[in-house]
Amino acid sequence: MSGVVLIVEDEPGLRQGLSDVVTAMGSEALTAAGLGEARGIVAARTVDCVLLDIRLRDGDGLDYLGELRGTARGVPVIVATAYGDSERTIRAMRDGAFDYLTKPFDLEALRATIERALKQRALARSAAPAPDPPETRADLVGTSAAMLAVWKLIGRAAGSTAPVLITGETGTGKELVARAIHAYAPRARQPFIASNLAALPPTLIESELFGHERGAFTGATARRSGRFEAAAGGTLFLDEIGDLDPALQTKLLRVVQEGTYERVGGNDPIATDARLIAATSRAVRPGAAGAALREDLYYRLAVIEIELPPLRARRSDIPLLVAHALRGTPARAVSEEAMQRLLGSPWPGNVRELFHVLERAAVLCGSEVIDVGDLPEAVRAAVPVALGPQAAEDISLHEAVAGLEKQLILRALERAKGNRSAAARLLGIGRPLLYAKMDEHGLGGRGVE
Ligand SMILES: Nc1ncnc2c1ncn2[C@@H]1O[C@H](COP(=O)(O)OP(=O)(O)OP(=O)(O)O)[C@@H](O)[C@H]1O
Ligand SMILES: [Mg+2]
Known part of the structure; x- marks a missing residue:
């Protein structure tokens, strides 16, 4: 070419x-x-x-x-x-x-x-005209390659009205990304309505989403409008979509296909132009073990799919996230040693967990610099990782596995109340291997026979 x-x-x-x-x-x-x-x-x-x-x-x-x-x-x-x-x-x-x-x-x-x-x-395809740029700014932190790829998708999504599906572990920023898509879209000044589908029983979700007519069920003393109506012209964020009851998934599929819905107890189809953004931390891809969404609904919602990487897959963003989390707290910085533990932690709760740990440490440390001793045990136990000028995506698999291994051993010893044989059973390994691993990780003195 x-x-x-x-x-x-x-x-x-x-x-x-x-x-x-x-x-x-x-x-x-x-x-x-x-x-x-x-x-x-x-x-x-x-x-x-x-x-x-x-x-x-x-x-x-x-x-x-x-x-x-x-x-x-x-x-x-x-x-x-x-x-x-x-x-x-x-x-x-x-x-x-x-x-x-x-x-x-x-x-x-x-x-x-x-x-x-x-x-x-x-x-020779000509592009659609650009929308007026809204004067908004999302508080998105990160410069890792993985997050730059996410920023790109947010931009693409903001310039379109196609449904978006956001996936990723808990605390990776799914809601934040949904709000950013809305904030950068031409419809930014229209409402952003969030509905958590895991928080309500199925019977209530239907009327929450679609509204109900007077007399639709016991207690429906007046007509009530739903989330779809509230989100007219704007964005409807369906959080925890993987928890949606199968019958409601079928109803939602119809809405996505036809662009109309009916209130509970009503017969008139109501048109909706709300832009749909759904999020889930469950496996939803068709064919995935225990996939939580019907296949046709998945394809309708995942026209644009944004998969948020876990924090441990983008450790180079941690120092920036730390600085972000400390804004407005009494602490100014973290010591180098503390930073190395923060970098080495596996963060199963991702950014949310990191923020909680820092907020708590900032309050407890009583000084301007957070040190290792101010961090919770699980983070202190992490294998320290130094961040070079490059990025710590470079953290070796060996280091990562060693860190995880040490944490699992510590956890097993704790659960077994220090009994090494019981800990070995919990871990599914023999005692000799456990002893060798404990020595390797400097845990030789822990526990009893
Ligand atoms: N890239 C980021 N920059 C700044 N803050 C972030 C980032 N990612 C996540 N956060 C913050 O982490 C916290 C968790 O984010 P959010 O609620 O969006 O996660 P989630 O993926 O929806 O989690 P869950 O699955 O548990 O609902 C929020 O306080 C959010 O502001
Ligand atoms: Mg969320």
């Missing part, structure tokens, strides 16, 4: 390098050192793809992105930045960026992305 690629980059060396890459791919490279030059080129030439740096001396590439949708309609724009933050990634994707790359470039990924962009351009 070849075409004309406009490179907007103010760093001369990089500009030349990118130009060489594009030329080697068999395309024509046009270069601009800033937005002024870029405007001139776009006015004079037809381009097939733009590679756009966003921090430029004569302006912000993100503002230019919106402009390009008018002056270079349907031309895919690949946004490049040295700073991967949620705000910019989401805005870029919402405003129609073809993709978002972070510097330093991974050459393979760069070539593949340009190739895809040129292919799309060849299909």
Whole structure:
């Protein structure tokens, strides 16, 4: 695939390098050192793809992105930045960026992305006009590759009205992501209505969602509107969808398919334009063991699926999350040793658990710096992990497994009240292996025969 690629980059060396890459791919490279030059080129030439740096001396590439949708309609724009933050990634994707790359470039990924962009351009599909950007900002923390991928999907979702399904372990930020999608969407000023489907008995959920007519059931003394009605024009967030009763899943499927529902005890179909975002921490993919959603409903809801990674899979975000959690608390920082335990913990409760631990430690520590001793036992027992300048996604499998192993042993010893034989049975291993493992983890002195 070849075409004309406009490179907007103010760093001369990089500009030349990118130009060489594009030329080697068999395309024509046009270069601009800033937005002024870029405007001139776009006015004079037809381009097939733009590679756009966003921090430029004569302006912000993100503002230019919106402009390009008018002056270079349907031309895919690949946004490049040295700073991967949620705000910019989401805005870029919402405003129609073809993709978002972070510097330093991974050459393979760069070539593949340009190739895809040129292919799309060849299909000559023109994009829909950009919505007015709302002046909102979501409090999303994270710069790991995994979270940048999530910010991208939020941006895409915000620019569409297709249903979204958010999955991920407890405490990974599913609700936060749902709110961010709404906050960045054109309908941001319309209501965001959340309904927790696990919190109510099935009989109540139906009337909660769809409302009821007067006399629909005992106690229905007046007509009541439901969540779908409240979310008109806005977003309806169906939390814990995996806990929804099968009969109600069938009803919900009909609503999603037909865009209409009926109040309990009513016969008139009512149209809804509420945008649906569902979330669950249960397995829902068809074929997954114990899948909690009917297959057809899953496919209807997961038009856009966002899977939130557990915190232990993106440890490089932990220092930022720590700083975020400590804002407004008496503590300013955590000691290096404490940070190493926070980095090494497996965090089964993910971000929520991390926040709780820090809030509690901030109050209890009585000083400006949280130290290891202020952390709960389970976190103190973690194998310390040092975070290099790179990222701790690099944490080795060996280290991770060792950390988990040590915690499991400690937990088993605790449950067995220190009896080593009983602990070995709980762990499903022989005593000799338990002893060896205890020595390995420096737990030799713990427990009794
Ligand atoms: N990336 C993030 N940046 C900032 N805060 C976060 C992030 N992810 C999660 N949080 C915070 O962690 C807490 C838990 O998030 P949230 O309630 O969205 O999780 P959840 O996935 O819905 O959990 P559950 O499945 O238990 O309902 C909230 O206080 C939320 O603000
Ligand atoms: Mg939740």
